[in-house]
Amino acid sequence: MTTLAPGIHRGLAGVVVDATGISTVIQESNSLTYRGYPVQDLAARRSFEEVAYLLWHGELPDPAQLADFRSRERALRPLDRTTAEVLARLPETCHPMDVLRTAVSFFGAEDPTEEDGSPAAHRTKSLNLLAKLPTVVAADQRRRRGLPPVPPDPALGYAENFFHMCFGAVPDPEVVRCFEISLVLYAEHGFNASTFTARVVTSTLSDLYSAVTAAIGALKGPLHGGANEAVMHMLTEIGDPARAPEWLAAALAEKRKIMGFGHRVYKDGDSRVPIMQHALDSLVARGAHPETARLAALHAALREAMLDHKGIHPNLDYPAGLAYHLMGFDTPVFTPLFVMSRITGWTAHITEQLAHNALIRPLASYTGPGQRAVPAVTG
Numbered sequence: 145m146t147t148l149a150p151g152i153h154r155g156l157a158g159v160v161v162d163a164t165g166i167s168t169v170i171q172e173s174n175s176l177t178y179r180g181y182p183v184q185d186l187a188a189r190r191s192f193e194e195v196a197y198l199l200w201h202g203e204l205p206d207p208a209q210l211a212d213f214r215s216r217e218r219a220l221r222p223l224d225r226t227t228a229e230v231l232a233r234l235p236e237t238c239h240p241m242d243v244l245r246t247a248v249s250f251f252g253a254e255d256p257t258e259e260d261g262s263p264a265a266h267r268t269k270s271l272n273l274l275a276k277l278p279t280v281v282a283a284d285q286r287r288r289r290g291l292p293p294v295p296p297d298p299a300l301g302y303a304e305n306f307f308h309m310c311f312g313a314v315p316d317p318e319v320v321r322c323f324e325i326s327l328v329l330y331a332e333h334g335f336n337a338s339t340f341t342a343r344v345v346t347s348t349l350s351d352l353y354s355a356v357t358a359a360i361g362a363l364k365g366p367l368h369g370g371a372n373e374a375v376m377h378m379l380t381e382i383g384d385p386a387r388a389p390e391w392l393a394a395a396l397a398e399k400r401k402i403m404g405f406g407h408r409v410y411k412d413g414d415s416r417v418p419i420m421q422h423a424l425d426s427l428v429a430r431g432a433h434p435e436t437a438r439l440a441a442l443h444a445a446l447r448e449a450m451l452d453h454k455g456i457h458p459n460l461d462y463p464a465g466l467a468y469h470l471m472g473f474d475t476p477v478f479t480p481l482f483v484m485s486r487i488t489g490w491t492a493h494i495t496e497q498l499a500h501n502a503l504i505r506p507l508a509s510y511t512g513p514g515q516r517a518v519p520a521v522t523g
């Protein structure tokens with residue numbers, strides 16, 4: 145391991161770079177709050193739409209505010225023809241996160257108010273993205289399955305409508321509820337890498353679409369949001385629950401990172417995991433299929449082996465990855481599902497960054513060659 149000069153914090157580990165009023169992890173009680181409300185209570189009692197409103201406005205909506213928010217979100221869901229055509233031209237070999245990144249960039253290019261950074265303009269743009277991203281994700285999954293898009297249904301809530309656009313049907317309320325819980329848990333998590341990326345872009349006084357496009361790029365990586373997809377690939381690679389300890393020992397010997405485990409902030413377990421694991425358990429209990437039982441046993445066996453070998457706990461991506469598989473989503477779509485939720489946290493942070501802006505520009509300790517003369521050109 146490289147020894148760093150004093151004062152260097154590689155990866156900004158442990159560095160507090162600004163203040164935020166949006167969310168916090170309370171280490172002593174291993175809990176997470178959004179605007180002061182414990183996330184487990186929000187997941188149990190509130191819809192994802194209410195949580196989005198809370199993150200953006202600072203307070204939960206009253207019934208009239210919620211009704212207005214819901215009707216505006218529902219009206220904004222359809223994609224215009226040009227956007228649908230642009231996205232349909234992207235090669236099917238590209239990752240669904242590339243489709244989302246392109247979509248957000250295109251929404252910015254189409255928006256004549258792109259440069260308007262006022263809080264009111266930000267709220268309109270954020271709601272537009274919240275409403276349209278599921279339409280993009282669902283149409284993309286269907287295209288890859290060789291199916292035409294299913295238009296959004298304004299009679300359905302956010303989570304139900306997403307299932308409807310993906311599969312042409314809404315599953316049992318219990319499955320929809322598990323999905324909604326995952327959206328609430330994924331919505332916001334402080335200065336994580338993608339949110340920080342959005343804040344860096346915003347700090348130059350660039351526009352919201354540029355910040356969100358960059359955040360999608362940061363979330364795609366497997367050390368961050370890409371881990372929920374990577375969990376499923378890993379479970380497929382291991383295959384048999386009995387193989388989990390031996391597979392893990394070999395992977396750790398090769399210094400591989402085990403996807404869905406570990407966290408920069410939580411060292412004794414991610415506060416969101418018990419809630420998501422409970423939702424996953426309820427999905428497993430519904431599935432009579434032997435494949436579901438095998439995957440659940442494998443998931444548990446790897447979690448136990450990781451705790452035994454390394455003492456490292458799972459993060460939210462570990463139960464969310466398998467839960468999304470059991471809900472019927474294709475594996476490459478798992479990280480876009482994270483985007484559909486985190487768009488709320490990103491845009492709340494973009495607005496907060498602008499309200500107290502300072503250009504984010506750290507320093508580096510130089511380790512290259514000392515100053516030297518440029519040699520004369522020969523020949």
Ligand SMILES: CC(=O)SCCNC(=O)CCNC(=O)[C@H](O)C(C)(C)COP(=O)(O)OP(=O)(O)OC[C@H]1O[C@@H](n2cnc3c(N)ncnc32)[C@H](O)[C@@H]1OP(=O)(O)O
Binds near residue numbers: 155369407459
């Ligand atoms: C929603 C989210 O974005 S949550 C994060 C999702 N990402 C993942 O699941 C990817 C796998 N996890 C990891 O790579 C890491 O745990 C991270 C990137 C999340 C956090 O990393 P850091 O805070 O930088 O911790 P760091 O990588 O220094 O780990 C500390 C020690 O634990 C080990 N460790 C941490 N996580 C893992 C893991 N998943 N697999 C194997 N070893 C691990 C490291 O190898 C290191 O060991 P060492 O001290 O012997 O070198």
Ligand SMILES: O=C([O-])CC(=O)C(=O)O
Binds near residue numbers: 330335337
């Ligand atoms: O906080 C982090 O570093 C990663 C994470 O769990 C999240 O973004 O939800």
